[in-house]
Every structure is written in structure tokens, then in C-alpha cells.
Amino acid sequence: MSVTDLNELKRLTGLATSQADTLISATQLAVSDMNGNLLIERPINNSLQTELLTSDRTRPYLVSYDLDTNESNMTLTVSENVNSSSFRAFAFTFQNGRSVVPDVANSYTLTASSTLQETGDDTVLVVKISTDDVNNLKKCPRLATSANTTYLSCSQLGIRDMDGKTLIPRDVNNGLRVNDYIQDCTRPRLVGFDVDMNTGQLTLQFSEAVNRTTLGLDKVSVQESASPSNVTHQLEDN
Structure with a gap:
């Protein structure tokens, strides 16, 4: 059998696990003798039971x-x-x-x-x-x-x-x-932030892990609305 056929037999639970559930059928086209005579068909309702089944002992890797x-x-x-x-x-x-x-x-x-x-x-x-x-x-x-x-x-x-x-x-x-x-080529996104106006702590939340040594706070601004506004402040890089 091919590796594909063997794997499919292993995948189908309840098939070819014991002598009782291992039978075979074949059409007349399965093989012919040396004179070209076709095989006598073995239909499903007259399938042949195996005489020997060697159980699978091979572990996957x-x-x-x-x-x-x-x-x-x-x-x-x-x-x-x-x-x-x-x-x-x-x-x-x-x-x-x-x-x-x-x-x-x-x-x-x-x-x-x-x-x-x-x-x-x-x-x-x-x-x-x-x-x-x-x-x-x-x-x-x-x-x-x-x-x-x-x-x-x-x-x-x-x-x-x-x-x-x-x-x-x-x-x-x-x-x-x-x-x-x-390779990862997806750019990170700023997805949220928190501000503590007592301590001055700004917590930025990103879509993935970022390299903190590359953070430039002077590229970040705080503004009063999502639309253009005169009330805005660009942070200092510390």
C-alpha cells in the first residue's frame, strides 16, 4: 500500500484494528492472470476476512x-x-x-x-x-x-x-x-493608553510587543479631540 492509503486506514477508526474488522473486496479489474483472464470479483457482501493482521506499533514523529x-x-x-x-x-x-x-x-x-x-x-x-x-x-x-x-x-x-x-x-x-x-512584516498599532495626571505616568498599549528602546515620546501628541484642534501638546522625549 502507499503511505497515503496506510495513513487513511489508520485515520478511519474501527477499520483494520483487528481480524474481525479487516476484510477486503475487489472488482474483476483488480488483476488478471498470465493469460489475461480477469479476477473473479469479490463483492462487498462477500468480502474476504484477513487471516493475519499485524497491529500498528509505529509511533508518529x-x-x-x-x-x-x-x-x-x-x-x-x-x-x-x-x-x-x-x-x-x-x-x-x-x-x-x-x-x-x-x-x-x-x-x-x-x-x-x-x-x-x-x-x-x-x-x-x-x-x-x-x-x-x-x-x-x-x-x-x-x-x-x-x-x-x-x-x-x-x-x-x-x-x-x-x-x-x-x-x-x-x-x-x-x-x-x-x-x-x-518573516514578521506587520507594523505595530497603538491600541490604547492611560494617563495619570497626578504622577504624570503615560501608559501606551500596542497590538504586539515593541522594542522600548526605540520609543520616541517627542513623536507623540496629546489633543482634546479626534479632529484638528488648537488645543494640543507634543510631548518631550525623555
């Missing part, structure tokens, strides 16, 4: 993955169809090299807030990385900023196949390099 930091998506490709409901984001850790000593500067583990974008049982899984996880990743200037700084490790809890077998883990000493990396 991570083949490759892509990371789109612009759309906050990670696409995982695994070796066989897996049960999407068993996905656990917290089993996946980004790291900035194939082998690292995990710390806040060179690795980040996803949280349960990142979820599958599509829930089909397949060999390809699209993970929507949550806003919190994306912002925490962006706070690590040496991590996931290019293909050369994007590696992935995972524990066995990451996903299970259709038979419940766990993922073959990749530890921090054997991180998998990203296959396709798409």
Missing part, C-alpha cells in the same frame, strides 16, 4: 514544520495521521539552536492558549499561535527571528496517533530546524 511569524501560524507535518483532539501546545518548545541549554533568552515553550486552527485528523496540523505566545516570543531577540534561530523540540505529549500512541519526542539537544520561515 515530527517530520518537518513551517513558521509564519507574520500570520502567527505554525504548520506541523507528522509521519502519519494523528488524532487532532490529542494536540497539546505546551509540549512544543522553540529554541535558537539545534542543541541549547533552555532558558528565557534562547527558548520558549508554547502555552495551552495556542490551538489547532483546523481539527481534521491528518498528517498536517496548522497551529494558531496565541497573541500571548507571539508576544512572548518577540520579547526574545535571539529566538525565532530567522530560519537560523528557529528550532523546535517536543515531548511525547505533543500529539497521539489514531491508535493512541504518543509522539516520538525530540529533546533540546536535537531540535528540528524550521523548513519554511516567513
